[in-house]
Amino acid sequence: DAGVIQSPRHEVTEMGQEVTLRCKPISGHNSLFWYRQTMMRGLELLIYFNNNVPIDDSGMPEDRFSAKMPNASFSTLKIQPSEPRDSAVYFCASSLALGTSPTDTQYFGPGTRLTVL
Amino acid sequence: QQPVQSPQAVILREGEDAVINCSSSKALYSVHWYRQKHGEAPVFLMILLKGGEQKGHDKISASFNEKKQQSSLYLTASQLSYSGTYFCGTEGRGGGGADGLTFGKGTHLIIQP
Numbered sequence: 001d002a003g004v005i006q007s008p009r010h011e012v013t014e015m016g017q018e019v020t021l022r023c024k025p026i027s028g029h030n031s032l033f034w035y036r037q038t039m040m041r042g043l044e045l046l047i048y049f050n051n052n053v054p055i056d057d058s059g060m061p062e063d064r065f066s067a068k069m070p071n072a073s074f075s076t077l078k079i080q081p082s083e084p085r086d087s088a089v090y091f092c093a094s095s096l097a098l099g100t101s102p103t104d105t106q107y108f109g110p111g112t113r114l115t116v117l
Numbered sequence: 118q119q120p121v122q123s124p125q126a127v128i129l130r131e132g133e134d135a136v137i138n139c140s141s142s143k144a145l146y147s148v149h150w151y152r153q154k155h156g157e158a159p160v161f162l163m164i165l166l167k168g169g170e171q172k173g174h175d176k177i178s179a180s181f182n183e184k185k186q187q188s189s190l191y192l193t194a195s196q197l198s199y200s201g202t203y204f205c206g207t208e209g210r211g212g213g214g215a216d217g218l219t220f221g222k223g224t225h226l227i228i229q230p
Binding site for chain 1: 218220
């Protein structure tokens with residue numbers, strides 16, 4: 001079975017450019033999560049969706065960050081404009097959760113390593 | 118509200134045992150343990166849902182003390198493949214199983230031959 005798929009795997013861009021990260025969750029999973037990992041701050045939750053609906057975006061650093069999930073098999077995380085401090089590894093994860101108790105944990109994609117110059 | 122992991126780093130000889138602790142200042146719904154190797158994504162190890170629950174596979178096991186709001190990961194007879202950074206991810210009450218996880222800063226485990 002295919003796991004969580006993320007693209008691109010590596011992205012190098014210049015400050016001020018728009019960056020779009022993409023994620024395809026595991027088929028059948030109904031929850032999708034975006035995390036960011038840096039040496040200083042570790043793994044941080046940015047936003048998550050249940051059944052394509054954003055539930056909590058309190059982890060999104062600022063208005064430059066936005067995320068969408070137009071359907072059950074695709075999500076994007078956009079940074080516009082990008083800044084050097086956005087450099088990090090961005091992970092997408094998915095899970096199957098049925099509301100009252102989890103039937104599964106979160107499975108992580110390979111990540112996108114973003115470098116903003 | 119980030120869980121606190123201890124120790125921050127451990128260096129072991131192959132075959133030795135290790136315990137990694139994860140403590141939270143808030144009530145927990147579940148604790149998820151992951152291992153991450155350098156340059157790779159975190160890989161799921163196990164999830165603990167109930168206070169007092171214990172789980173394990175192979176020589177890695179974990180316990181969850183809901184009352185104390187803490188979990189411990191036990192690695193026995195460690196193997197070279199156990200090297201990596203171990204993270205606990207916690208989910209607070211009311212999440213319903215679909216909340217994002219709050220991760221600790223990680224415990225770096227180095228196994229030497």
